[in-house]
Amino acid sequence: MGDLHTTPSGAEPRVLIMTAVDAERQAVLRGLAGDPRFAAALAGVGPATAAARTMAALADGPPCRLVVSAGIAGGFAGAAAVETLVVADAVIAADLGAETPDGFRRVDELGFGESLAAVDAALAARAARALQAAGLPVRLGPVLTVSTVTGTAATAMELAARFPGAAAEAMEGYGVAVAAALRGVPVLEIRAVSNAVGPRDRSAWRMKEALAALEQAFAVLREVL
């Protein structure tokens, strides 16, 4: 996996940052300004490829002390507006489960898995405080992992009701977190909101602004993580 890592390895275990696509990785690397304590690798889009690539990076690369799932995300109305940074205090596989006549049931309710992936809660809170102290808009809250980007108000409302307090949705966090947990490495998820969760409206996306927010976030976080 050496070609995925763009910062040289040091003697100390590094922080590995997994982004779905290269535009996100480049934003993170700009923020990190060449700091050799960090590496950034591509996870691909979606939880399955994110889990597989995180596992490969952890197995084949130098030792890591922390894995961060990072990138852009959709923000839930009233919780995280566009350009807000969201630090996950929980990572939830929001569409992993079953439809039943009584509605959606999470995989843990069904008794054959875990919907919730643990994050390093103390470090997440510290990261959110540091971003806030730097004057950046930040929210500490649950980040949902979905395999399908929400595209209607009805689905957005259903998810918000199913997971009260959800701040954002993205597509990789749960996969990254499962792989990190299997290797015994703590995990964080940090997102910059590029769009609202809800009706599909590509003209409303603020990709450039979200990537700039991601860069600013990692310029702060390199002193914290």
Ligand SMILES: O=C(O)c1cccc(C(=O)CC[C@H]2O[C@@H](n3cnc4c(=O)[nH]cnc43)[C@H](O)[C@@H]2O)c1
């Ligand atoms: O075509 C669409 O309507 C559409 C709407 C929002 C995002 C996409 C993407 O293909 C981006 C997926 C990519 O970015 C993360 N992301 C960003 N916004 C969201 C979102 O609202 N819901 C889920 N994921 C989002 C995600 O982690 C992927 O890496 C297309």
